[in-house]
Amino acid sequence: MSESLAVGHAQTRPAGRAAAADAAADAVGIAALDARRKLQLALGVIWVLDGILQFQPSMFTKSFPDMLAASAHGNPGVVAGPITWSANLIDHHVVVLNAIFATIQLALGLGIAWRPTLRLALAASIAWSLAVWWLGEGLGGILAGTASPVNGAPGPVILYAILAVLLWPADRDPGAPSVAGRATGRRPAQAVWLVLWGSLAAFALLPASRAPGVISDMLTDGADGAPAWLAWIDTHAASALSHHGLAASIVLAVLLALVAVAVYLPAPALRAAIVLAVVLAAAVWLAQGMGELFTGMATDPESGPLLALLALAFWPTVTRKEA
Amino acid sequence: MGGPAWLTAIFAAASLAVAVYCAGRLIAARRGHRPTELDTDGAHVIMGVAMAGMLVSGLRTLPSAIWEVVFAAGAAWFSYRMLQSRRGAQPSPWRSSHPLPHLVECAAMVFMFLILPSAAAGAATSGMSMTMTATESRFSFLTLPLALYLFGYVVWLGDRVTLHAPASALAAPTGDTRPAIGSGPGFAATQSYLAPRCAAICKITMGITMGYMLILML
Numbered sequence: 001m002s003e004s005l006a007v008g009h010a011q012t013r014p015a016g017r018a019a020a021a022d023a024a025a026d027a028v029g030i031a032a033l034d035a036r037r038k039l040q041l042a043l044g045v046i047w048v049l050d051g052i053l054q055f056q057p058s059m060f061t062k063s064f065p066d067m068l069a070a071s072a073h074g075n076p077g078v079v080a081g082p083i084t085w086s087a088n089l090i091d092h093h094v095v096v097l098n099a100i101f102a103t104i105q106l107a108l109g110l111g112i113a114w115r116p117t118l119r120l121a122l123a124a125s126i127a128w129s130l131a132v133w134w135l136g137e138g139l140g141g142i143l144a145g146t147a148s149p150v151n152g153a154p155g156p157v158i159l160y161a162i163l164a165v166l167l168w169p170a171d172r173d174p175g176a177p178s179v180a181g182r183a184t185g186r187r188p189a190q191a192v193w194l195v196l197w198g199s200l201a202a203f204a205l206l207p208a209s210r211a212p213g214v215i216s217d218m219l220t221d222g223a224d225g226a227p228a229w230l231a232w233i234d235t236h237a238a239s240a241l242s243h244h245g246l247a248a249s250i251v252l253a254v255l256l257a258l259v260a261v262a263v264y265l266p267a268p269a270l271r272a273a274i275v276l277a278v279v280l281a282a283a284v285w286l287a288q289g290m291g292e293l294f295t296g297m298a299t300d301p302e303s304g305p306l307l308a309l310l311a312l313a314f315w316p317t318v319t320r321k322e323a
Numbered sequence: 324m325g326g327p328a329w330l331t332a333i334f335a336a337a338s339l340a341v342a343v344y345c346a347g348r349l350i351a352a353r354r355g356h357r358p359t360e361l362d363t364d365g366a367h368v369i370m371g372v373a374m375a376g377m378l379v380s381g382l383r384t385l386p387s388a389i390w391e392v393v394f395a396a397g398a399a400w401f402s403y404r405m406l407q408s409r410r411g412a413q414p415s416p417w418r419s420s421h422p423l424p425h426l427v428e429c430a431a432m433v434f435m436f437l438i439l440p441s442a443a444a445g446a447a448t449s450g451m452s453m454t455m456t457a458t459e460s461r462f463s464f465l466t467l468p469l470a471l472y473l474f475g476y477v478v479w480l481g482d483r484v485t486l487h488a489p490a491s492a493l494a495a496p497t498g499d500t501r502p503a504i505g506s507g508p509g510f511a512a513t514q515s516y517l518a519p520r521c522a523a524i525c526k527i528t529m530g531i532t533m534g535y536m537l538i539l540m541l
Contacts, residue, residue, distance in 0.1 A: 033482070041478050044478040045471065048474045052470075055538075056539070057327070057539075113479075113480075114481045114482070228463075229463075293467060293541055294541050
């Protein structure tokens with residue numbers, strides 16, 4: 001966008017009604033941010049962060065394709081084959097492809113921010129997320145049996161796609177009690193919530209979470225490369241849970257199940273469950289070493305912030321009676 | 324930590340381009356008597372030069388200590404502006420209407436220059452490409468919030484960039500007739516704001532580049 005375009009347009013535009021209309025748009029359309037737009041912008045921020053993380057020096061080295069290839073382990077052949085193929089492809093052209101990946105993610109964030117490209121960016125983010133969920137995260141380890149809420153199951157990137165759908169700028173159900181229900185309708189949104197948090201509860205009871213020492217080991221991993229204060233939190237938590245892994249996974253599963261079913265409860269109970277969901281998301285994020293952002297190897301902030309954002313999208317803005 | 328040289332060069336070029344463009348804005352504003360945020364543009368001229376020097380060692384101009392003083396002064400100015408706006412002072416088309424993000428930018432620059440010398444002591448060769456990390460620093464907890472704030476600012480700006488020039492940019496706030504740059508013939512405070520969308524794109528570019536530098540320090 002050149003200066004001459006911007007200034008020229010401004011200088012030649014008609015005064016009077018058009019200017020008044022623009023003033024109204026400026027006041028209402030631009031300055032005013034409703035709850036959904038705020039959540040969309042928060043999603044945009046995370047995409048911008050992802051893009052910049054993808055520009056980190058280590059992403060231009062063999063470490064990046066190796067990390068992708070590792071997600072094939074334990075997956076069925078039909079899932080693992082394309083992962084290995086894409087990791088090999090990236091390995092041969094890591095600099096060019098990684099630069100493209102980073103630029104795409106940055107563009108998704110900026111596209112969500114800029115209103116004229118919002119729909120395009122959200123649609124592209126869904127396609128991109130699904131591709132990365134498969135080729136970059138091995139479907140979150142769901143089929144490999146390694147999925148655990150503590151290690152980011154069901155795969156952070158699928159949460160971007162879910163958020164893009166729930167925050168889509170449509171009003172299929174304008175009277176929905178939360179932002180999440182406006183685009184898809186309240187029942188589909190509730191179903192998404194139930195499946196997501198319910199599956200997290202189920203993952204918490206799988207051997208990948210409940211086996212002795214597993215959660216403790218994940219916490220220890222989260223401390224690797226973290227700053228001292230975060231490493232202190234993770235190592236102390238790991239130490240505290242080292243002999244209580246089964247109990248921790250059961251407590252986690254119960255709390256996640258409570259969150260899952262709360263979407264069908266009255267607004268006050270749902271609000272309490274959403275607060276609990278945000279707290280759990282924060283705890284999971286700390287357990288993940290804040291997405292290992294401090295290691296130089298993070299491609300995203302992991303599932304914690306996305307789960308929190310998703311939970312906020314379900315915050316009841318009006319009571320059911322009013323709706 | 325060593326990013327590809329071409330990548331840091333691109334970010335350095337972007338920050339220099341913003342510096343040059345903002346210098347041009349200051350000149351154009353003076354010659355054309357068109358309002359622009361003098362403090363923001365001025366800060367971006369200085370910031371662009373400083374950031375380019377941090378990213379590419381060959382572009383270094385001044386010692387870190389001087390930059391620290393410069394950006395501390397910038398932070399003080401934007402703090403003062405913020406206090407003024409909180410007290411309900413009349414907004415001016417010649418000054419930043421949102422000083423907080425620029426205060427954070429200046430603070431981030433001071434933060435990076437404070438971290439940089441200690442990390443640079445061992446390497447002393449190649450700007451940001453050397454082992455510059457805040458993780459070992461006791462102030463490491465500041466790096467991520469600063470980067471996230473800047474990304475939030477970038478996205479917020481993106482939300483406000485419109486296809487058409489916003490009406491608010493076409494006229495000065497009511498009652499403000501102060502000619503901050505000269506008062507030559509033909510000047511009127513209701514002159515259209517100078518290239519508002521380009522100004523926003525400059526801010527976005529600076530926010531992304533500074534965010535990138537902070538992420539490199541994680």
